[in-house]
Amino acid sequence: MSYTDDSLALHTDLYQINMAETYWEDNVHKRRAVFDLYFRKLPFDNGIGVFAGLEKIIDFIHHFRFSKSDLIYLKEELGYADDFIDYLKTVRFTGNIKSVREGEIVFGNEPILRVEAPLAEAQLIETALLNIVNYQTLIATKACRIRQTVGEQQLMEFGTRRAHEMDAAIWGTRAAFIGGFDSTSNVRAGKLFGIPVSGTHAHSMIQAYRDEYTAFKKYAQRHKNCVFLVDTYDTLKSGVPNAIKVAKELGNQINFTGVRLDSGDMAYLSKEARKMLDDAGFHETKIVASNDLDEETILSLQAQGAKIDAWGVGTKLITAFDQPALGAVYKLVSIENEHGEMVDTIKISGNPEKVTTPSMKKLYRIVNTINNRAEGDYITLENEYPNEEEKLKMFHPIHTYISKFVTNFNAINLHHDIFMDGKLVYETPDLYEMQAYTKDQLDLFWDEYKRTIHPEEYAVDLSQKTWDNKMENIKEVRKMVSGMQR
Numbered sequence: 326m327s328y329t330d331d332s333l334a335l336h337t338d339l340y341q342i343n344m345a346e347t348y349w350e351d352n353v354h355k356r357r358a359v360f361d362l363y364f365r366k367l368p369f370d371n372g373i374g375v376f377a378g379l380e381k382i383i384d385f386i387h388h389f390r391f392s393k394s395d396l397i398y399l400k401e402e403l404g405y406a407d408d409f410i411d412y413l414k415t416v417r418f419t420g421n422i423k424s425v426r427e428g429e430i431v432f433g434n435e436p437i438l439r440v441e442a443p444l445a446e447a448q449l450i451e452t453a454l455l456n457i458v459n460y461q462t463l464i465a466t467k468a469c470r471i472r473q474t475v476g477e478q479q480l481m482e483f484g485t486r487r488a489h490e491m492d493a494a495i496w497g498t499r500a501a502f503i504g505g506f507d508s509t510s511n512v513r514a515g516k517l518f519g520i521p522v523s524g525t526h527a528h529s530m531i532q533a534y535r536d537e538y539t540a541f542k543k544y545a546q547r548h549k550n551c552v553f554l555v556d557t558y559d560t561l562k563s564g565v566p567n568a569i570k571v572a573k574e575l576g577n578q579i580n581f582t583g584v585r586l587d588s589g590d591m592a593y594l595s596k597e598a599r600k601m602l603d604d605a606g607f608h609e610t611k612i613v614a615s616n617d618l619d620e621e622t623i624l625s626l627q628a629q630g631a632k633i634d635a636w637g638v639g640t641k642l643i644t645a646f647d648q649p650a651l652g653a654v655y656k657l658v659s660i661e662n663e664h665g666e667m668v669d670t671i672k673i674s675g676n677p678e679k680v681t682t683p684s685m686k687k688l689y690r691i692v693n694t695i696n697n698r699a700e701g702d703y704i705t706l707e708n709e710y711p712n713e714e715e716k717l718k719m720f721h722p723i724h725t726y727i728s729k730f731v732t733n734f735n736a737i738n739l740h741h742d743i744f745m746d747g748k749l750v751y752e753t754p755d756l757y758e759m760q761a762y763t764k765d766q767l768d769l770f771w772d773e774y775k776r777t778i779h780p781e782e783y784a785v786d787l788s789q790k791t792w793d794n795k796m797e798n799i800k801e802v803r804k805m806v807s808g809m810q811r
């Protein structure tokens with residue numbers, strides 16, 4: 326079924342609409358509410374995360390409204406009452422959103438994004454925000470892991486065919502670019518986002534011409550920059566020799582850029598192929614590898630001394646194969662009461678990691694001004710200004726005895742104003758700027774946090790006031806619960 330006025334407002338869980346209806350019926354739907362968006366644990370056991378998804382969130386919020394066909398569906402198929410439908414017809418996002426920028430290095434349990442809005446509005450956008458951040462941040466982080474592994478070598482994103490449908494391919498490759506990939510094979514992503522597109526050719530082209538020599542030659546006659554896929558029949562006996570033969574015959578008419586290995590033992594094959602290319606005088610011709618690659622296999626190939634110069638990575642990147650979900654959540658931390666005052670709210674859990682941190686908060690990165698390295702991230706209440714303090718006490722938010730004092734620091738506010746009173750006030754940087762920003766920011770962190778295996782845990786701490794406030798909230802809830810016991 327297709328609708329000419331389809332909107333994304335219904336891209337939500339039914340329960341959000343039911344909660345909005347409850348608030349509206351009770352006339353509390355306009356009360357100010359503050360929600361934090363964060364994930365608890367970094368994916369892939371990585372030591373750092375890379376935030377992505379803000380541009381899509383901006384577009385979603387900017388166009389947020391229930392269309393005519395949305396409202397007809399809600400009324401006629403789901404049975405919502407006319408007066409509630411009349412209210413939904415008027416709903417726009419009128420609140421504030423603060424967020425870290427795309428490409429920012431992020432960690433568990435810190436408010437990456439903060440929504441402050443009328444309760445019903447804040448609730449109605451939850452699902453879409455989580456949907457966007459959970460996927461894009463996961464892929465940007467995976468891409469960054471792969472980038473950390475290959476150093477400066479070329480990384481090509483090849484995942485579209487294996488992505489979880491078209492939207493994931495497009496937004497996933499954009500996230501991969503932010504995380505450090507150089508190019509994508511997805512031509513539409515090139516058009517939409519300006520990501521460089523690159524690619525070779527498939528086995529089917531060799532099979533179509535039956536023999537490699539003819540296929541390479543025909544391809545080369547039309548394409549000046551040639552990367553020949555050499556593993557269709559036999560990499561060393563047929564593929565590489567045919568590629569060299571065609572390159573010699575065509576001489577300056579083509580740039581013999583590379584050969585691609587897509588099966589077999591790529592450590593062995595790349596070393597042998599390198600020798601053959603060098604012996605033929607093609608020292609500049611690169612060896613490209615693809616075939617179910619990820620950072621682990623790449624690391625192993627490097628350890629084996631593989632002579633690979635460029636990497637095509639698809640399935641395991643675009644599907645976040647080893648951890649398919651990030652687990653970001655959206656939690657209410659403060660709400661307006663009947664007297665118009667903001668009151669903090671908390672969600673208690675038997676698991677201390679899952680207890681929320683109440684109140685409207687800010688997120689700072691504490692950077693040591695002597696060595697220009699990040700000491701940790703620091704979450705404060707809204708009215709705290711850590712830069713005014715001479716000495717900052719940073720302590721673990723659960724194991725509080727783990728603490729340190731930091732002097733000579735700069736506290737950088739990581740939150741940017743994105744929407745204010747429903748108005749977009751943020752200018753989205755160019756995608757290349759985002760990628761460069763991620764690369765630059767990585768330099769703030771010691772290598773110990775960035776290694777892909779068993780990294781050190783980076784500190785994400787609460788200010789004393791934030792911690793005291795949390796304890797106060799826990800105490801109040803305990804009192805309330807015990808008062809209810811008979």
Ligand SMILES: Nc1ncnc2c1ncn2[C@@H]1O[C@H](COP(=O)(O)OP(=O)(O)OP(=O)(O)O)[C@@H](O)[C@H]1O
Nearest residue numbers: 587588589590591592593616617618622625626629
């Ligand atoms: N020397 C190597 N060390 C570690 N892993 C390797 C090495 N060479 C290849 N691999 C990886 O091993 C896996 C081999 O997968 P698989 O057995 O499906 O491929 P294949 O049989 O070589 O090729 P095909 O795609 O034709 O089935 C791939 O993930 C590949 O990246």
Ligand SMILES: O=P(O)(O)OC[C@H]1O[C@H](OP(=O)(O)OP(=O)(O)O)[C@H](O)[C@@H]1O
Nearest residue numbers: 483587615616617618637638639640641
């Ligand atoms: O392995 P990935 O990281 O996903 O990289 C993309 C793969 O897509 C192509 O293979 P294709 O889909 O034609 O088939 P194959 O899996 O049999 O190689 C290409 O030859 C790569 O192997």
Ligand SMILES: O=C(O)c1cccnc1
Nearest residue numbers: 483510523524525526637
């Ligand atoms: O261009 C390539 O070589 C390519 C593109 C997509 C998937 N596999 C390979």
